Amino acid sequence: MSSNTSQKVAVLGTGKIGEALLSGMIRGGWAPADLLVTTRRQERADELRTRYGVTPVSNADAAKQADTLILACKPQDMASLLDELAPHVTADRLVISAAAGITTSFIEERLAERTPVVRVMPNTPVLVDEGMSVISAGSHATADALAHAEAIFGAVGKTLRVPEAQQDACTALSGSGPAYFYFLVEAMTDAGILLGLPRDKAHDLIVQAAVGASVMLRDSGEHPVKLRENVTSPAGTTINAIRELENHGVRAALIAALEAARDRSRELASGNNT
Ligand SMILES: NC(=O)C1=CN([C@@H]2O[C@H](COP(=O)(O)OP(=O)(O)OC[C@H]3O[C@@H](n4cnc5c(N)ncnc54)[C@H](OP(=O)(O)O)[C@@H]3O)[C@@H](O)[C@H]2O)C=CC1
Numbered sequence: 120m121s122s123n124t125s126q127k128v129a130v131l132g133t134g135k136i137g138e139a140l141l142s143g144m145i146r147g148g149w150a151p152a153d154l155l156v157t158t159r160r161q162e163r164a165d166e167l168r169t170r171y172g173v174t175p176v177s178n179a180d181a182a183k184q185a186d187t188l189i190l191a192c193k194p195q196d197m198a199s200l201l202d203e204l205a206p207h208v209t210a211d212r213l214v215i216s217a218a219a220g221i222t223t224s225f226i227e228e229r230l231a232e233r234t235p236v237v238r239v240m241p242n243t244p245v246l247v248d249e250g251m252s253v254i255s256a257g258s259h260a261t262a263d264a265l266a267h268a269e270a271i272f273g274a275v276g277k278t279l280r281v282p283e284a285q286q287d288a289c290t291a292l293s294g295s296g297p298a299y300f301y302f303l304v305e306a307m308t309d310a311g312i313l314l315g316l317p318r319d320k321a322h323d324l325i326v327q328a329a330v331g332a333s334v335m336l337r338d339s340g341e342h343p344v345k346l347r348e349n350v351t352s353p354a355g356t357t358i359n360a361i362r363e364l365e366n367h368g369v370r371a372a373l374i375a376a377l378e379a380a381r382d383r384s385r386e387l388a389s390g391n392n393t
């Protein structure tokens with residue numbers, strides 16, 4: 120739903136992902152006058168008002184004034200935020216949660232009966248309109264509710280609907296996904312230093328390799344194995360690097376890493392917040 124309607128959207132807990140989404144919605148045509156934000160700290164509220172022209176309000180006022188509430192606080196803060204919201208959220212609101220691990224039933228149990236809840240796992244590339252937002256319906260979310268969530272998150276990248284049972288896996292792959300690529304770039308830049316390159320040049324070379332490889336992965340229609348084979352010349356340089364990656368168990372490490380992320384998402388759902 121965009122600025123040509125009078126629907127108001129509130130982002131509750133406007134930190135990194137909340138702000139990324141907010142900025143994307145404004146780029147996508149939402150009128151700042153239709154966007155409300157909540158924060159815990161006054162200086163953060165002032166910052167958001169100055170930067171985007173949006174209106175900071177209390178959580179209770181967000182619940183009273185906005186048609187759609189996007190919950191973007193940390194999973195550890197979700198129960199207390201819901202306690203604060205519960206007296207003010209009526210079942211004609213749409214509640215969208217972007218928190219890792221938190222299930223739609225966790226939210227439904229704490230709000231008015233039959234409140235529609237949608238669970239979304241976005242990722243930080245929403246900042247550059249290249250996000251991926253994975254969307255699941257709660258028990259009372261209608262097709263319209265899902266379409267509305269898709270319209271919001273679709274303004275800042277792609278969206279994908281999955282059954283909620285797959286959300287923890289999607290969080291491991293997609294929500295956390297960008298961090299793994301940043302980690303690889305950081306490690307490969309260090310390798311450039313070891314090989315004698317200045318850090319800025321090493322960084323630029325690796326980032327451009329990542330950008331080029333990403334565009335080819337997305338646009339060429341080729342399987343990643345084929346793309347890698349095309350780089351790997353007989354008795355050449357690349358196969359020597361690949362042998363070292365295999366010797367050091369990088370494939371197994373990545374599989375274990377994503378499994379650990381999936382497991383942590385499940386733990387967050389069960390209230391293990393340590
Ligand atoms: N970062 C990411 O890449 C992604 C994060 N997520 C999910 O998004 C959520 C937010 O993550 P992220 O943006 O990184 O975290 P941040 O800590 O940056 O943002 C959360 C914000 O919520 C505020 N907050 C907490 N409780 C309240 C409350 N009761 N009322 C108003 N504001 C409140 C915090 O205030 P204060 O600053 O005072 O602590 C903070 O600014 C998490 O649930 C995470 O799982 C999902 C996908 C990707």
Ligand SMILES: O=C(O)[C@@H]1CCC=N1
Nearest residue numbers: 218219290294295296
């Ligand atoms: O690390 C986290 O818990 C959040 C969820 C997905 C990405 N960041």
